Amino acid sequence: MVDNFPFYLCLVVAILLLIMLANKIRVAYPVLLVLAGLLISLVPAIPNLHIESELIFIIFLPPLLYDAAWQISWKELWHWRRVIGSFAFVVVFLNALVVALAANYFIPGFSLALGFLLGGIVSPPDAVSAGAILKFVKVPKRISSILEGESLLNDASSLIIFRFALIAVGTGQFLWHQAALTFVWMILGGIGSGLLVGYIIMKMHKFLPTDANMDIVLTLVTPYAMYIIGEEIGSSGVLAVVGGGLLLSNHRLNFLSSSSRLRTVNVWESLSFMLNGLVFMLIGLDLPQITAGLERVTMISAVGYGLLITLVLVVTRLISAYGAVVVTLIARNYITVADTRNPGVKGPFVLGWAGMRGVVSLAAALSIPATLKSGAEFPERNLILFITFVVILTTLLVQGLTLPAIIRRLNLTDPDYDLPEDEMYRNLRRQLNQLALKYLNENYQDKLTDHPVLRQMAQKWEANQAESDATSLAEDSKTIYREILNEQRAWLAKQNDEQNAILEEVIRKHLLFLDLEEEKMRFL
Structure with missing residues (x-):
């Protein structure tokens, strides 16, 4: 570790330079990082990195999920809860089922249990890749909200499928009633433990004599505490982090000071930026480890199986996206849905095509044990790992590079909001000025003559009220x-x-x- 420290430092610098290049050429940075890691891994003198799945699950996953929970809009998440729930649970299960059937039929030696194991691994799309792409193109808010909400929950559902399939492969049997009870406990226990830890952390922030530095440290510890406790009680650590993160995010004004909020945002933006860069670089760097144990099948056959599973995933997600539209159009006749209008064909296609796979899939594949409890070698472990790598690489390259062009070509309009975001901001700013002036005049009118600072503040708010859009946005003035x-x-x-x-x-x-x-x- 110490001997390779200069290499790790150079790796961090390389990540920064590649992300700069990605922003310059307007390409999603996960694509460049994976390719760069792939090329670096082929250099003979480069140290051979062995990535432990626990490293990703424990070190990387909790803070990335926690940050995503803080960034997402609870209002949008709740508004589109049925669509998000269907993509995060139903569509993930359908993907796993179709992959299981395809693997069982086309790949020699694959049982249905192994197929479900592979399906659980490759079924969840990666949120970071989609988010990096959507920075360069404008999409309706509903699409970005659905993708963000799905990404918060689909990791949990896929890992639950993965865990059950792993048990089935190891024991050779699958008890539905036990699986159902375990499934319920993983969801309820995960969310419940996350909410409990979040509530305790919130009270610690509020009642202990903390300052901004202590608050930042507590926010860094919180996701790990949620994840570990959730996993220790046999539930979903992912749902624990998501549930607790959403609770704290929606109550941030109640327990964090303005200084803590300002400084915490800066710390978390830098931390998430670095963690996301590292995990995608590690995917490419892990190629030697992935290909080392590929012995039973030829490289050409393994690549073919990987491309087949990729095709199955892409087609199934596209069909599921349009299927969700049909279900919504039928369900609106019986229940209240978020939107009664026909979404057409453009929006569902973008949702279906935004299915790039990422680090959670690789971590799950790496966590497959080398041997069964009986001591026998785990069947098809190396092939599953290689197929997962091909799926990640192919979806990032094909879907990741074509999605921006597709979105621009479709020319999507936002059916939910009439005003652009900057105009919404200006309108709210005027209303805030009105509120401040009204409160000052109604409660402290007599103080204005005696307190020059209050008078200057009132004059500033009045000036802000009167300023034109051109004045407020003039780049020359800035x-x-x-x-x-x-x-x-x-x-x-x-x-x-x-x-x-x-x-x-x-x-x-x-x-x-x-x-x-x-x-x-x-x-x-």
């Missing part, structure tokens, strides 16, 4: 203001060098204030 802020920073730095009578801590406070002023311009 450029000039940035130049002024840079002049002020340079002056402060000069004062710090020349004036020994001024504490540097005071200089830094002013520099922080200038940074906050520049940050505010993003929202003006």
Whole structure:
């Protein structure tokens, strides 16, 4: 580990450069990272990395799920709950079933239990890949919300299928009544334990004498505590993190100070950025480990099986996306659904095509034990691992590279919101100014003459009320203001060098204030 430390540092720098390149050429960065890892792994002098599945499940998965739970809109998640639930559970199960049947029929030596094991591994799409792609194209909010919501839950459902299939392969039998009870406990126990841990953490933030640094550390510990406790009680650690994360996200104003919220967001953005980059690079770097045990079948046959399973997954997801539309159109006659309009063919196609696989699939495949409890070699383990790698690589390359062009070609319109996001922001800002002025005039009118600061605040809100859209969004004004802020920073730095009578801590406070002023311009 210590001997390879310079290599790991170079790997981090390479990830940063590749993500910069991906942003420059407007390609989803997971695609470039996987390809780069693949090419690096072919270099003879490169250290051979052995990736443990526990490394991904314990170190990477909890914080990434927790961050996703904090980022997602609960309002949108609840609004589209039926569609999200169908994609996260029903569609995942259908994918696993179709993969099981296809593997059992086309791949020699694959039983239905092994097919379900493979199906549970490759059925969940990866949220990071879709999110990275959607940065470069505009899609209706409903599509991005459904994809985000699905990604929060489909890992749990696929891992539940994987766990049951693993038991069936190991024991040679499958008891439906036991499986049903276990399934219910994994869902209820996972969500319940996550909510309980989240509630305890929330009270710790609120009643203990913490500061911003302590709050940040607690947020870093929280997802791991949720995941480990959920797994230890035999339920779903993934659902524990999702349930607890959603609880804390929706109550963040009640237990975190403004300073803690501001600094926590910065820390988590950097952490998620680095973790996501590392996991996709590791997928490519793991090629030697994946191909090392491939002995029973030829490379050409193994690649063919991988492409076959990929095709099955893509077609099944597309059919399921349109099937969900048909079910919704029928169900609206009997129950209240989120949208009664016919979504057409464009939206479901985007949902169906956005099915890139990622790190959870690889981690699940790597977690297959080398031997059964009897001591016999686990059947087809190496082939399953290789097929999983082919599915991840193919979906990232084919779907990941074509999805932006498809979205632009379809020219989707947003049927749910009439106003663009920036106009919504300006309207809310005016209403907030109105609220502030009304409250000040109704409660502290007599203080305005005696307190110049309050009077200046009132004048600022009145000016904001009267400003035109062009004034509030003028890029020239922002450029000039940035130049002024840079002049002020340079002056402060000069004062710090020349004036020994001024504490540097005071200089830094002013520099922080200038940074906050520049940050505010993003929202003006």
